[in-house]
Structure formats: structure tokens, C-alpha cells
Amino acid sequence: MSIDVAQSAQQAGHAIRAIYVRELSAYFLTPLAYVFMAIFLISLGAFTFEIGRFFDTNQADLSPFFLFHPWLYLVFLPAIAMRLWADEARGGTLELLMSLPAPAWALVLGKFLAAWTVAGAALALTAPMWISVNWLGAPDNAAIALGYLMSFLMAGAYLSIACALSAAAGNQVVAFVLSVAVGFLFTAAGLPVVGGALGPGLADALASFSLLSHFEAAQRGVLELRSLFFYLGFIGLWLTLNTIWVSARKGG
Amino acid sequence: MQALKVSGLSKSFGGREAVRAVSFAVSTGQAVAFLGPNGAGKSTTLRMIAGFLEPDAGEAEIAGASIITARSAAQRSLGYLAEGAPLYLDLSVRAFLGFLARTHGLSAAATKDAIARVAQDAGIAEVMGARIETLSKGYRRRVALAGALVHDPAVLVLDEPTDGLDPNQKVAMRSLIRRMAETKAILISTHQLDEVEAMCSRVVLIDRGIIVTDTTRTELAARTPGGRLEDAFHALTQMERAA
Known part of the structure; x- marks a missing residue:
């Protein structure tokens, strides 16, 4: 029995690695990852400097930079994840994938990790911003590192929604629209305007499910474990839904 | 049996x-x-x-x-050739076969040997470096068959x-x-x-x-x-x- 479990775990590991490498090559052998990263970085720069008035704050920190991350993720991350499962359905390769000796959760995890790596690479390319504020003054580098960590986790949360809805929709455009809509709900739930309309009790309950609210503490340089667990749990929940929706296709 | x-x-x-x-x-x-x-x-x-x-x-x-x-x-x-021989068109033939071999848990050395074997068997040795989307229908079908054979089922x-x-x-x-x-x-x-x-x-x-x-x-x-x-x-x- 334990040999079976070990063999299954090993098989799942092989599948996760194989699908991860395959998806990363799909991103980087085509213009997709490069276009995504270029537009994401240009947009982030424009928002940080033009709307966030980075230089006008006269402070050596990255608050104006982190401020726009949730909103940019909301739009850009569904764009890189929408193809993950919808493309498999369209090209008929879902049948090929599902005939391989790999559990559906391993395929889901491999694809998600590849997309998260692309998002992480885009985030890593913003490092010159961090270097710049260190050159301009003496920022709280621990707070900035926390901001990056939580931003990366938040990116994973937005991606997990988009991956799952790509499997549910089976069509790239529908997956993108649904992902932006669902992502918006989980972002807007933390906005003061929404809270004000609902009253304090309900507003707090709703805000506890908001990807935005859990990022705000990190922007202040405060590490809240509940936010860390929220993001990890959120990703886990959506990847579970993703696995269920992929497996449901076996029903025909 | x-x-x-x-x-x-x-x-x-x-x-x-x-x-x-x-x-x-x-x-x-x-x-x-x-x-x-x-x-x-x-x-x-x-x-x-x-x-x-x-x-x-x-x-x-x-x-x-x-x-x-x-x-x-x-x-x-099981080696399975699905209807229509679905393939990852953006990959090279070698990368596609490598993907399948790794999913089946073959080691790097075994993958190399398996790819060489099926390339010979399926008659696709001359297109191993080509992207699948550039291949003719006949070659694509043979690549798909090579994929079904790569783990020697x-x-x-x-x-x-x-x-x-x-x-x-x-x-x-x-x-x-x-x-x-x-x-x-x-x-x-x-x-x-x-x-x-x-x-x-x-x-x-x-x-x-x-x-x-x-x-x-x-x-x-x-x-x-x-x-x-x-x-x-x-x-x-x-x-x-x-x-």
C-alpha cells in the first residue's frame, strides 16, 4: 500500500515538473510572456509615476508603486492564464493530457506554477524601482521585501481564479471576462465605498474576503499572518475548483 | 495473456x-x-x-x-493515439516527445534513448528539431504515434x-x-x-x-x-x- 502511495506521489511529481516545463516553454517560446511583461512594466511605471506621483511624495518608499498592483493584476493576470485550459480544450490536447498517468491536481498545479513564475518574473523585473529608492534615500527594506512577498502571493490569488475559470469556461475570451469580473468582486469587496454602503458589520465580513484588504497591511509594512494564510488558502481553494472542473470533463 | x-x-x-x-x-x-x-x-x-x-x-x-x-x-x-492526433504545435518534435517521456517518469538518459528509438521507429528522425506546426499532416500523425510509443507501453x-x-x-x-x-x-x-x-x-x-x-x-x-x-x-x- 505504502509503495503504491510513494509511486503515485513520484508519478505526480514527474507530471508537475513536465507540465511546468512545457507551459513555461509555451510562454517563452511565443511572444506571450514578453508582451505581457513589457506592457505590465510600462503600465506599472506609468501608474506609479503619473498617477501615484512617486516623486511628489518626497518619501523613500514604494507605497505609490504597490498601490496599483491589485488593479493591474486584475486585468493582466487573466490575460496570461486564460489560455491554460481553454487552449487544451480547443486544440484537443486535453484528451492527450488526461490519458497520461498523472492525477488532474498535478496537471493543475504544474500549469498554475508556470503562470505564477511568469508573474513572478514580471515582478522581479521591477527590482530597479527598489534599487532607485535605496539610491534616493533610506527606505525600510524589510517593509519593501514584505510588499513584494505579499504582492507575489496576491498575484497567485488572481492567477488561481483565472486558471480555474479557464478550465470551467473552455473558451479564452469567456475565461478572461469571467476572471476579470470575479477578480473585481474579490478586489472591490475591500473598497471603502462598498463598505460604506453596507454598514460596518457586513463591510468587515466582506472585506475579510478581499484581496485588496489583505494587501493593505503589507503596504504599511505590517506582516499579518492571517493575510498570508488567506492568500495561500484562497489559492488552494481555486486550484481545488480548477481540479474539479478539469476532472468534470471526464464525465463527457 | x-x-x-x-x-x-x-x-x-x-x-x-x-x-x-x-x-x-x-x-x-x-x-x-x-x-x-x-x-x-x-x-x-x-x-x-x-x-x-x-x-x-x-x-x-x-x-x-x-x-x-x-x-x-x-x-x-497504455500508449494512446487519440482521434485527430492532437499535438502541442508550438513545441519542437523533440520537446514534445521529451514532455511525454518525462510525464511517464523516464529519467533524462532513458528519455534520450526512448526519443532516439521512436524517432527511428516512426520515421521522424529528420524532423526532430522542427516545430510541429511546420510539419505536414503525415509527419504530425507519425509524431503522435511516436508519442504513444515513447514509454514503450x-x-x-x-x-x-x-x-x-x-x-x-x-x-x-x-x-x-x-x-x-x-x-x-x-x-x-x-x-x-x-x-x-x-x-x-x-x-x-x-x-x-x-x-x-x-x-x-x-x-x-x-x-x-x-x-x-x-x-x-x-x-x-x-x-x-x-x-
């Missing part, structure tokens, strides 16, 4: 029974034709054997492992393996399948009778989701006065429709 055993497989789509209690077995060293008209339930049956579709009832055993209760173990012994399930190939490519593909049949159990879904005559010793005939007959090719042909497989096929499928 029965390497593939199908027992009572059934599947309905929206109340329509596509496959009804299909049972048959294929032994090692056999190439069996899964013959039937379009829409007879061939691809649905193959998809259930491959683990892509969940059957409503029944099960398939591949090398002794059930596709229902030991799916991964069963799929490790005990059972091969092939859905229309020569569909879209030119006559020369068909001859080469048939020759490869005949060679594979010496050591493997092979199930070939087709509606082309020349395919059956060229590659298979036994025929499982399905029509409207039901197995109509399961016999040797020569016995099936001998059922008609002219001794032609085509006549037997017409007679059996039309008889089924009349019923």
Missing part, C-alpha cells in the same frame, strides 16, 4: 446511449481492429479505455490495472492511425504497427476495411454502441458468399439498423 480487457463499458450522452455494455479482450501479440461505421461508438469506447471519459458502467483493465480504480497504473502501460490503442496519410505513408505506418503487434497488444479503431486487412487478425465490430461480432478476420469474411470483408461489414451493420 490478455493485456487489455474491456468489460461491460457503457456511456450515455444526454440520455442517448453511445456505448452499451461493450466487452472484449486483446492479448499480447495481437492487433485487433475495432471496426464500425461513423458514429458507432468507437471513439467513445477508446476514450473510456484511455481514461479520458468516465464510463457510466463497466471497466477496462490495462496490463491488469483497472482504469477506474488504478488509473495511473493503467495509463502507465504494453498496450497500444490507436484511433484512426492512418487517417490523412498518403499511400506511401500508410504502407510505412501499417508496417510499423504490424511490427509492434509482435510484442504488444494493439487495438486499432477504424472504419477502413483495407486497414483491417493489412494489419489485423481479429475484428471487433461495433454498430450503434453494441458489439455486433467479435471474430477472426478470415471467419468474418467467410460469412458472405464472395468472402469479402466489405460485404460482411455491410451485412452486419445494415442488419443491426434493420433490427
Whole structure:
């Protein structure tokens, strides 16, 4: 029995690695990852400097930079994840994938990790911003590192929604629209305007499910474990839904 | 030894029974034709054997492992060429075969050897570095077959393996399948009778989701006065429709 479990775990590991490498090559052998990263970085720069008035704050920190991350993720991350499962359905390769000796959760995890790596690479390319504020003054580098960590986790949360809805929709455009809509709900739930309309009790309950609210503490340089667990749990929940929706296709 | 055993497989789509209690077995060293008209339930049956579709009832055993209760173990012994030979067009042939080999858990060295072996067997050595989207339909079909063979499975399930190939490519593909049949159990879904005559010793005939007959090719042909497989096929499928 334990040999079976070990063999299954090993098989799942092989599948996760194989699908991860395959998806990363799909991103980087085509213009997709490069276009995504270029537009994401240009947009982030424009928002940080033009709307966030980075230089006008006269402070050596990255608050104006982190401020726009949730909103940019909301739009850009569904764009890189929408193809993950919808493309498999369209090209008929879902049948090929599902005939391989790999559990559906391993395929889901491999694809998600590849997309998260692309998002992480885009985030890593913003490092010159961090270097710049260190050159301009003496920022709280621990707070900035926390901001990056939580931003990366938040990116994973937005991606997990988009991956799952790509499997549910089976069509790239529908997956993108649904992902932006669902992502918006989980972002807007933390906005003061929404809270004000609902009253304090309900507003707090709703805000506890908001990807935005859990990022705000990190922007202040405060590490809240509940936010860390929220993001990890959120990703886990959506990847579970993703696995269920992929497996449901076996029903025909 | 029965390497593939199908027992009572059934599947309905929206109340329509596509496959009804299909049972048959294929032994090692056999190439069996899964013959039937379009829409007879061939691809649905193959998809259930491959683990892509969940059957409503029944099960398939591949090398002794059930596709229902030991799916991964069963799929490790299965090489499956799906209908239309789906491929990752953005990958090179080598990268595609490497992906499949790694998913099956082959080591780096074993992957290299396996790719060299199937490249030779499938006649694709000269296109290993090419992106799949640049290949002709014939090459794509052979790449897909190489993918089904890369982990050296005990059972091969092939859905229309020569569909879209030119006559020369068909001859080469048939020759490869005949060679594979010496050591493997092979199930070939087709509606082309020349395919059956060229590659298979036994025929499982399905029509409207039901197995109509399961016999040797020569016995099936001998059922008609002219001794032609085509006549037997017409007679059996039309008889089924009349019923």
C-alpha cells in the first residue's frame, strides 16, 4: 500500500515538473510572456509615476508603486492564464493530457506554477524601482521585501481564479471576462465605498474576503499572518475548483 | 495473456446511449481492429479505455490495472493515439516527445534513448528539431504515434492511425504497427476495411454502441458468399439498423 502511495506521489511529481516545463516553454517560446511583461512594466511605471506621483511624495518608499498592483493584476493576470485550459480544450490536447498517468491536481498545479513564475518574473523585473529608492534615500527594506512577498502571493490569488475559470469556461475570451469580473468582486469587496454602503458589520465580513484588504497591511509594512494564510488558502481553494472542473470533463 | 480487457463499458450522452455494455479482450501479440461505421461508438469506447471519459458502467483493465480504480497504473502501460492526433504545435518534435517521456517518469538518459528509438521507429528522425506546426499532416500523425510509443507501453490503442496519410505513408505506418503487434497488444479503431486487412487478425465490430461480432478476420469474411470483408461489414451493420 505504502509503495503504491510513494509511486503515485513520484508519478505526480514527474507530471508537475513536465507540465511546468512545457507551459513555461509555451510562454517563452511565443511572444506571450514578453508582451505581457513589457506592457505590465510600462503600465506599472506609468501608474506609479503619473498617477501615484512617486516623486511628489518626497518619501523613500514604494507605497505609490504597490498601490496599483491589485488593479493591474486584475486585468493582466487573466490575460496570461486564460489560455491554460481553454487552449487544451480547443486544440484537443486535453484528451492527450488526461490519458497520461498523472492525477488532474498535478496537471493543475504544474500549469498554475508556470503562470505564477511568469508573474513572478514580471515582478522581479521591477527590482530597479527598489534599487532607485535605496539610491534616493533610506527606505525600510524589510517593509519593501514584505510588499513584494505579499504582492507575489496576491498575484497567485488572481492567477488561481483565472486558471480555474479557464478550465470551467473552455473558451479564452469567456475565461478572461469571467476572471476579470470575479477578480473585481474579490478586489472591490475591500473598497471603502462598498463598505460604506453596507454598514460596518457586513463591510468587515466582506472585506475579510478581499484581496485588496489583505494587501493593505503589507503596504504599511505590517506582516499579518492571517493575510498570508488567506492568500495561500484562497489559492488552494481555486486550484481545488480548477481540479474539479478539469476532472468534470471526464464525465463527457 | 490478455493485456487489455474491456468489460461491460457503457456511456450515455444526454440520455442517448453511445456505448452499451461493450466487452472484449486483446492479448499480447495481437492487433485487433475495432471496426464500425461513423458514429458507432468507437471513439467513445477508446476514450473510456484511455481514461479520458468516465464510463457510466463497466471497466477496462490495462496490463491488469483497472482504469477506474488504478488509473495511473493503467495509463502507465497504455500508449494512446487519440482521434485527430492532437499535438502541442508550438513545441519542437523533440520537446514534445521529451514532455511525454518525462510525464511517464523516464529519467533524462532513458528519455534520450526512448526519443532516439521512436524517432527511428516512426520515421521522424529528420524532423526532430522542427516545430510541429511546420510539419505536414503525415509527419504530425507519425509524431503522435511516436508519442504513444515513447514509454514503450504494453498496450497500444490507436484511433484512426492512418487517417490523412498518403499511400506511401500508410504502407510505412501499417508496417510499423504490424511490427509492434509482435510484442504488444494493439487495438486499432477504424472504419477502413483495407486497414483491417493489412494489419489485423481479429475484428471487433461495433454498430450503434453494441458489439455486433467479435471474430477472426478470415471467419468474418467467410460469412458472405464472395468472402469479402466489405460485404460482411455491410451485412452486419445494415442488419443491426434493420433490427
